[in-house]
Amino acid sequence: DAGVIQSPRHEVTEMGQEVTLRCKPISGHNSLFWYRQTMMRGLELLIYFNNNVPIDDSGMPEDRFSAKMPNASFSTLKIQPSEPRDSAVYFCASNLGGGSGANVLTFGAGSRLTVL
Amino acid sequence: AQSVAQPEDQVNVAEGNPLTVKCTYSVSGNPYLFWYVQYPNRGLQFLLKYITGDNLVKGSYGFEAEFNKSQTSFHLKKPSALVSDSALYFCAVSRLTGGGNKLTFGTGTQLKVEL
Numbered sequence: 001d002a003g004v005i006q007s008p009r010h011e012v013t014e015m016g017q018e019v020t021l022r023c024k025p026i027s028g029h030n031s032l033f034w035y036r037q038t039m040m041r042g043l044e045l046l047i048y049f050n051n052n053v054p055i056d057d058s059g060m061p062e063d064r065f066s067a068k069m070p071n072a073s074f075s076t077l078k079i080q081p082s083e084p085r086d087s088a089v090y091f092c093a094s095n096l097g098g099g100s101g102a103n104v105l106t107f108g109a110g111s112r113l114t115v116l
Numbered sequence: 117a118q119s120v121a122q123p124e125d126q127v128n129v130a131e132g133n134p135l136t137v138k139c140t141y142s143v144s145g146n147p148y149l150f151w152y153v154q155y156p157n158r159g160l161q162f163l164l165k166y167i168t169g170d171n172l173v174k175g176s177y178g179f180e181a182e183f184n185k186s187q188t189s190f191h192l193k194k195p196s197a198l199v200s201d202s203a204l205y206f207c208a209v210s211r212l213t214g215g216g217n218k219l220t221f222g223t224g225t226q227l228k229v230e231l
Contacts, residue, residue, distance in 0.1 A: 004159070033219075042223040043160075043206065056218060091159055102148050102167050102210075105219060107159030 004108035006092050012114045018080040021111045023092030024073055031097025033105065034067055034077050038088045046090075049075065050097050082115045089113070118143040120207050120222035128228045129197045137192040137225045139207030149190040150208040150219065151181055160206060166190060177201070197229045 005024040013019055025032045033048040047057040049069045057067070064083070069075040079086055089110045095103040119142045129135045141147055148167055152160040164175025171183045181192045190207060207222040 043221040045218065045220070048218065093159075102165070104150070104162045104165065105152075105160070107152075107161070109157075109159050 004092055004094055004106050006090075006108035006111050008111055009109065010112045010114075012116065013082055014116050015083055016081045017115075018078065019082045019086075019113060019115075021077045021090050021092075021113070023075045023077070023108060025075070025092070025094030026106055027073065029094035029096055029106070030072065031095050031103075032069060032075050033093045033095075034075070035091040035093065035107075036088045037091060037110070043091075046077070079113075082113075084115045087113055087115050118147075118209050118211060118218075118220045120209050120220055122205075122207055122222035122225045124225050125223075126226040126228065128230065131199050131229050131231050132196050135192075135194050135197040135201070135227065135229070137205050137207075137227060139190045139192065139222060140188050141190060141207070141209045142188065143209050143211055145211055148210045149181075149183060150210075151175065151179070151190075151192050152206045152208060152221075154204040154206065154224070156203075163192070163205075197227075199229050199231060202227055202229045 007022045031050050034046040037043045046059045047067045052069045067077045089112050091107050091110045093105040093107045095105050121140045150165045151163040153163050154160045163179050164173050166173045166183045174180045179194050204224045204226050206224050208219050210219045
C-alpha cells in the first residue's frame with residue numbers, strides 16, 4: 001500500500017484565495033482525520049470522519065474551513081478565504097476506526113500551506 | 117475531556133546513554149496510550165501503544181514505555197540512545213470506551229542525541 005497520500009505537498013497562496021487540500025486514505029481504513037500542526041499550537045485535530053460521515057468537527061477553527069469525504073477513498077479540506085494565520089502543515093491520517101480508540105493512525109506526509 | 121502533557125520541550129542526551137521522554141495524561145475511564153515520532157518534513161509514525169495487560173510496552177527501534185496508572189504517566193524510554201533517534205516525539209491518549217476514535221496529542225518533545 002502506498003500509505004496515506006496527500007496533495008499538494010506545498011502550497012503558497014495569497015490572502016483571500018481559496019485553498020483545497022486533498023487526501024487519499026489507506027484502502028480499507030474507514031476513519032479519516034485532518035490535523036493541523038503549528039509551532040504555537042502544536043498538533044490540533046480539526047475534524048474526523050467515520051465511514052465518510054463527519055463525527056466530530058469541533059476543532060474546525062472557523063466557518064472558513066470546511067471538509068468533505070464524498071467516498072471512502074477521498075477527502076478534501078477547504079479554506080475559503082485563506083488568511084496568513086492559516087499557515088501551517090496540514091496532516092491527513094486514517095485508521096481502521098470502527099469506534100475503537102485502539103487503532104493506530106497512519107499519517108500522510110502533510111501539506112505545508114503558506115498564506116502571504 | 118482528555119489531555120496529554122509533555123513537560124519538556126527538548127531533551128538532550130549523549131549517544132549510548134539511556135533516554136527518557138516524559139508524558140502524563142488525563143482521561144476519564146481507562147486510557148489507550150500511544151507514542152509517535154516525527155522526523156523533519158515527515159508525517160508522524162507510530163512507535164508503540166498501551167491498551168491493556170503488561171505495564172511495560174515494547175515498540176519499534178528499541179523503544180519501550182511504562183504505563184503507571186497511579187501516576188497517570190506513560191514515559192518513553194530507550195536503554196541506549198542513537199544519533200538517529202533525534203526527532204520530535206508525541207504522546208497521545210484516547211479513551212477505552214465511549215470516546216470513539218478521537219486521539220489527543222501532547223505538544224511534543226524534541227529529542228536531540230549528540231555524539
